[in-house]
Amino acid sequence: MTDTVTTTAAPTADAAPAADEAAADRALKAKHRAMWASGDYATLASDLIWSLGPRLVDATGIRPGERVLDVAAGSGNVAIPAALRGATVVASDLTPELFDVGRRLATEAGAELEWREADAEALPFGDGVFDAVLSCVGVMFAPHHRPAADELVRVARPGGRIGLLSWTPEGFIGRMFAAMKPFNAPPPAGVQPPPLWGDEQHVRELLDGRVTDLAMERGTLVVDRFRTGEELRDYFKAHYGPTIAVYARIADDASRVRALDDALAALGREAGLDGSGRPIEWEYLLVTARR
Template structure:
């Protein structure tokens, strides 16, 4: 990742209040991933693009020795402050990890590495730092699920991505993961799940929460801030999206994919 892209990416995730999103909306995903991978005592685990550590903390609570890495130091600082268990927090780019080859028993990422813009580079790093026979586990939003559809809705209003960058929700497509990880893994298992989110009473409340707290949404609105008509149009589209996914009382199901595999020998 070039320095300019890296700086913008870090600033995007530091904007708003992603720690609130992590604790109020998506906290269950970390423990679900740790359980799916089977992480336990005595394992050396790396959580890539860990954010505030939802998965890293769950892995440490399971008895593993955990390193949480993320590009955004502001998120790591919140995670370290709030963690009830000891683990190591390291500022690191998912596309160029500062760890030795084959140095972890398990490499995981919970809705994290999917946001690294250059998928092939990030996937190669996941494989490189995992020891042969070790575990790789990912939890990613799917393209057809709510968050995937939110990104599709925002795309026409967003700044052009860097050349070669790919959309984050592709990491929730099993075929894309097969292309990325290829013969570097065996024993692949893929499961789709829904995260029930009942935090918002109305579709408008969802939109406003994401406008103020979620870095990617904030970045899109900043891109169109000087065009009130486009702001109004995106406002309406996000409300309509949430209304289509309402399963009652403002609650929504957000589909995600859990992918587990063993690093090939």
Template sequence: MAATGIGPGRRVLDVAAGTGNVAIPAALTGAAVVAADLTPALLAAGQKLAADRGASLTWREADAEDLPFEADEFDVVVSCVGAMFAPHHRATADEIVRVCRPGGTIGLISWTPGGFVGQLFATMKPFVAPPPPGVQPPPLWGSEDHVADLFGDRVGGVVAEKRTVRISAFASGAQFRDYFKANYGPTIVAYRGLDRAAELDAELAALGDRALVDGVMEWEYLLWTATVV
């Protein structure tokens, strides 16, 4: 919250908000928050979480590439490992800029290409069909150069900082693999109809084992903030 100045009275949009892991804390600061996501099931789960925590905010079904909001409608537009999964990066960046007022703040958290989740996508790549033309890999949003190219001179005051989050939920690479096979969308898709499942099983377990150090993984992400000019 500190990186984007979210607080009382600020109009905030969380793009690809999922179940509201950013939107709900933002609302609890007193900000006027809209959580937008393409998946109704995630919005429904988020509404329940918000009610349990006493947070008041608006939930909207919305495509990150075609946001149903007016130009300059928000003081702050954020996305935490959400908008990076929209298939067309420039269209998503264009929409984020459009709905954020001049002088407003954009704040993005994205997994980096070289970090653990970027390595996960690289590991799965040989097992999935090539993407349609124009679709770019999600971890590119964790590249400072790529994000700079997407937003260009439409923003200023850019701050880009690589950080890590410590994950201690997995005792082994196999446990990590099994959890992601059951719960993580891109991994579920990679296994769908796959006749080389045993090979991918081994690759993902090995990836997890390499990343585990004393029972902890360090997952790198890019925290990127800027002001709309």
């Protein structure tokens, strides 16, 4: 009888770094999920940006019977209007904690759709299975822009549409992120600022050679909810995950908290919140293309 000897191949030189990178990515995504689950993003979306969803649905011409994916859907401000057009819709997001409100809003609106937990950088869908792939101020917050763009293109069918709406670096939300940056931790290597998705050249580079009929248009969202910079600041401190995360990081340093308080209130005043009640405008970039 011959003895059978089982051997285990030695790990390759790349195995340990690859495992470390995978673990770091899981930790980063867990941090992002916790950030967006904090506060009350669903209320913010309903209060401030719900109208952007129908804007994107109109721009991409969603029709009955089409299969539509909403990437980083949040509580459904794109997915629900698309479903009401008669499309078969999947709302995907890294943060499924937002789905409970989304399901309620969909039920109230009479919309039927599927809710699916998913990482925008590794979507759990086959190649070319959607007629339209949309994202409204959503995929821009995926930390690695190239993999996220790759996935948007991959899951759209040949000839299918891609529609994106993102805050611009120069607009109010882009300036808010710039104001918070000195108080935030340095991003991990390879992580890019979300408002870059609102820069035309950056989007061209992400989609270059893989789409046709690329069109980009800047627009503005009129916001009339706030009277003063302080009121806007306090709303974001209570509702918006990225703002909540920055304040949590500096909570033990009263002088830095005051400095950030002052910076965000000043940003609101610079935008026109002078107590008069007149609205302000938040700039976005609307992108449409075909795979």
